[in-house]
Amino acid sequence: MAKEVYRFSAGERFVHWCHGIAFLLLLFTGLGVLVIAFQPAMNIFGGIQVSRNIHRVVAVLFTLGMLVGFIGKGQGARQMRRWFKDVVNFRKADLAHAKNFGIEFFGGHKPFPPQGKFNGGEKLNSMFTILGTLGIVISGYIMWFASSMPAVVVQWAYPIHAACALFMAALLIAHLYLGVLHPDSNQALKGIFTGWVPAKFAYEHYEKWYNEEAKETIRE
Amino acid sequence: MAKKMVFIDTSLCTGCKACSVACKAWNDLPAEKTRRISSYQTQADFTPTTYTYVRFKEEYYDNKMHFNMLKLQCFHCDDPACMKACSSDAIYKTESGYTLVDRDKCIGCGYCVANCPWGVPKIDEATNKMYKCNGCIDRVENGMKPACAQVCQTGAIQFGDRDELMPKAQARVAELQLTNPKAHLYGDKLMGGTTYVYLLQDRPDAYGLPLNPTSPISLTLWKDIVHPLGGIAIGASAAAITVGVIANLLRGNYANRAKNIAESHDEGGM
Structure with missing residues (x-):
């Protein structure tokens, strides 16, 4: 069997899937209100009124799942905080990687400087997700409790909520492609289920991280 | 059908509130428990079962208190923000100038509530449907006056074809302006032109109305x-x-x- 290194702690994987599954449910139920043509699809859940309630319940799980991941002293929480610190720290080497994004996306390859645990592209995706999540969560609760908010605040919450939802949906499509369909980067897919990724893949994509940290966790 | 208009002449209003009672009667709306919120006003806002009410704004002119009385209901904008905001294509315009809601399509999302510059639409939390003044569309499209205009004893609420009633409203303003330069029409040019047009005797804010209501950016x-x-x-x-x-x-x-x-x-x- 190929050698593997440890990439994602249980806490990180939990937050990822909490966020991902909740987002899919929120997107599906949200589209029922956002797009009229999508409304009949809400019958899957028993109609638009049921799906609107599901949207609220899942929204709470979406918020809690995300917050809980960062709290505490466990390995997962420490790794979550590290992820946050890492991705907002966008340097030259990250930019150099992100510039090549288009080439790699369409199956080409161009050398890039050694990357840390999260490469430039992942950092951008993470930052967009953090911003989108903050925007959608805050605007969402404003819309939920609209009757106790000033009208102008509610009015602005609508375009922000829609923009974040649609933009994150577009991002999700690309994320699914890179994680599942892209012949090179989809080697990482196993990592988000088991925590372990192929050592060769880790070396090729995150050389700096591999040499500084991942190497020590290598297993057959 | 010709475009209709309702002209509310505040200079003729005596604040009898018969319009709000007639509205309840014709639209089969239940009475609500009210409370006194100022010296003469008992209804604070629209509710899913109160489509119209009279606001009594207490203003002082020459140290004398005066009730600025205003019968409020949906303005029936020509270019309504509620209709644009609606998630479900439930709000529509009639040729006669009324803004109506199709409650079979309405899902109660409340987007109309937040975007109406006058705060007219209200959601019934029990049914998740929006309710507001329908202009007595069943009456006006069958040759009758809306219930509020029918019952008004002083002629403060007039109803007619827009082409005929607008010149009368303008003439009335000109007449009042001889003694009160502040008299003006409110609504004729707002939100694409509203079906309900007011004659105000002071600035809109003296009646608790927004000065420049617009569709939000x-x-x-x-x-x-x-x-x-x-x-x-x-x-x-x-x-x-x-x-x-x-x-x-x-x-x-x-x-x-x-x-x-x-x-x-x-x-x-x-």
């Missing part, structure tokens, strides 16, 4: 920019990954991947 941003751009972003993303899969196939990356992994297995990894 956020609504334009939301419906005309965010929605189409969001759709384009999703479409572009889907197109990009389709091209990505094809490009990878053509470059032979899928076949190479299988080979690479097989090799790395043989080598035992790195």
Whole structure:
């Protein structure tokens, strides 16, 4: 069997899937209100009124799942905080990687400087997700409790909520492609289920991280 | 059907509140428990079962208190923000100038509530449907006055074809302006021109009305920019990954991947 290194702690994987599954449910139920043509699809859940309630319940799980991941002293929480610190720290080497994004996306390859645990592209995706999540969560609760908010605040919450939802949906499509369909980067897919990724893949994509940290966790 | 108009002449209103009672009677709306919120006003706002009420704003002129009385209901804008905000195409305009809600389509999302510059629509939390003044559409399209105009004893609420009633309203303003230069019409030029037009005897804010009600900019941003751009972003993303899969196939990356992994297995990894 190929050698593997440890990439994602249980806490990180939990937050990822909490966020991902909740987002899919929120997107599906949200589209029922956002797009009229999508409304009949809400019958899957028993109609638009049921799906609107599901949207609220899942929204709470979406918020809690995300917050809980960062709290505490466990390995997962420490790794979550590290992820946050890492991705907002966008340097030259990250930019150099992100510039090549288009080439790699369409199956080409161009050398890039050694990357840390999260490469430039992942950092951008993470930052967009953090911003989108903050925007959608805050605007969402404003819309939920609209009757106790000033009208102008509610009015602005609508375009922000829609923009974040649609933009994150577009991002999700690309994320699914890179994680599942892209012949090179989809080697990482196993990592988000088991925590372990192929050592060769880790070396090729995150050389700096591999040499500084991942190497020590290598297993057959 | 010709465009209709309701002209509310505040200089003739005595604040008898018969209009709000007639509205309840014709529209079969239940009475609500009210409380006194100022010296003569008992209804604070619209509710799902109160489509019209009289606001009594207490203003002082020459140290004398005066009730600025205003019978409020849906303005029936020509270009309504509620209709643009509606998530479900439930709000529509009639040729006669009324803004109506199709409650079979309404899902109670409340987007209309937040975007109406006058705060007219209200959601019934029990049924998740929006309720507001329907202009007594069943009466006016059958040759009758709306219930509020029918019952008004002083002629403060007049109803007619817009072409005929608007000149009368303008003449009335000109008449009042001889003694009160502040007299003006409110609504005729707002939100594309409202079906309910007021004659006010003071600035709109002296009646608790917004000075310059408009459709929110956020609504334009939301419906005309965010929605189409969001759709384009999703479409572009889907197109990009389709091209990505094809490009990878053509470059032979899928076949190479299988080979690479097989090799790395043989080598035992790195």
